[in-house]
Amino acid sequence: MDALETHRLVIDIPGRAAGRPLDLRVSPGERWGVLGPNGAGKTTLLHTLAGLRAPRAGEVRLAGLPLARLGRRAVARRLGMVFQTSHDDFPATVLETALIGRHPFLSPWHQEGPEDLALAEAALARLDLTHLADRELSTLSGGERQRVSLATVLTQSPQTWLADEPTNHLDLHHQVAIMDLLAEQAAQGSGVMMCLHDLNLAARWCDHLLLLYPDGEACWGPAEVMLVPTVLERLYGQPLTTAMVDGAPVFVPRR
Numbered sequence: 162m163d164a165l166e167t168h169r170l171v172i173d174i175p176g177r178a179a180g181r182p183l184d185l186r187v188s189p190g191e192r193w194g195v196l197g198p199n200g201a202g203k204t205t206l207l208h209t210l211a212g213l214r215a216p217r218a219g220e221v222r223l224a225g226l227p228l229a230r231l232g233r234r235a236v237a238r239r240l241g242m243v244f245q246t247s248h249d250d251f252p253a254t255v256l257e258t259a260l261i262g263r264h265p266f267l268s269p270w271h272q273e274g275p276e277d278l279a280l281a282e283a284a285l286a287r288l289d290l291t292h293l294a295d296r297e298l299s300t301l302s303g304g305e306r307q308r309v310s311l312a313t314v315l316t317q318s319p320q321t322w323l324a325d326e327p328t329n330h331l332d333l334h335h336q337v338a339i340m341d342l343l344a345e346q347a348a349q350g351s352g353v354m355m356c357l358h359d360l361n362l363a364a365r366w367c368d369h370l371l372l373l374y375p376d377g378e379a380c381w382g383p384a385e386v387m388l389v390p391t392v393l394e395r396l397y398g399q400p401l402t403t404a405m406v407d408g409a410p411v412f413v414p415r416r
């Protein structure tokens with residue numbers, strides 16, 4: 162099983178001090194939440210972890226090897242990324258888009274086969290998208306597009322999931338369904354790291370948290386240690402009221 166590790170990693174945000182280098186290990190089965198205010202560097206971190214952006218310092222390792230040593234194709238077979246904004250400028254249907262998740266596993270010039278199709282169809286069913294399989298992406302609502310992005314990574318079925326605000330655009334029912342899906346992937350042995358703006362989703366579904374501050378400072382650890390109201394208030398510069406509901410803390414912004 163793959164672990165995603167960073168060694169003295171500094172993400173490259175122009176004009177920002179290095180802050181605290183990140184020494185993280187996202188192990189199989191773990192659900193990490195990345196929290197921080199707008200501009201703190203959450204997306205930059207995820208792109209750096211996926212090898213899409215060079216770090217300023219340090220290194221990212223997957224299954225014990227630096228990303229550069231593994232190569233793009235091997236990384237794509239092991240690591241899936243749910244982007245914050247969908248990159249769907251070319252015309253494609255929902256099913257065709259989900260099938261992109263199989264591309265890292267196909268040899269050059271080979272088309273998808275029945276097994277690939279079955280995986281994509283199962284992912285669409287899991288994301289409540291079967292009825293939209295033949296629809297053009299450009300005709301979908303924001304929440305439907307978000308679910309297509311998740312279905313594409315589910316079709317890819319990576320051992321490491323990076324998800325940038327996976328509940329963006331989703332109604333309450335689908336927010337819970339997506340968090341359950343990510344928890345299920347973790348239970349099956351994937352390592353999951355997701356950026357979230359909703360503290361309450363993080364408190365309920367994440368077992369580890371990384372808090373990123375706009376000056377590059379960071380702290381991380383088990384969720385129960387990190388979910389301290391005064392720490393979260395400092396992170397967001399926002400007073401909070403805290404209550405316990407069903408055994409998990411609930412944070413409400415105070416006016």
Ligand SMILES: Nc1ncnc2c1ncn2[C@@H]1O[C@H](COP(=O)(O)OP(=O)(O)OP(=O)(O)O)[C@@H](O)[C@H]1O
Binds near residue numbers: 198200201202
């Ligand atoms: N290519 C770039 N050149 C200059 N600044 C950049 C570049 N890319 C990102 N930044 C800046 O880096 C900072 C971190 O951006 P990032 O998107 O990682 O933040 P975030 O924590 O994901 O924010 P949000 O919660 O708003 O999605 C921002 O201030 C952003 O403007």
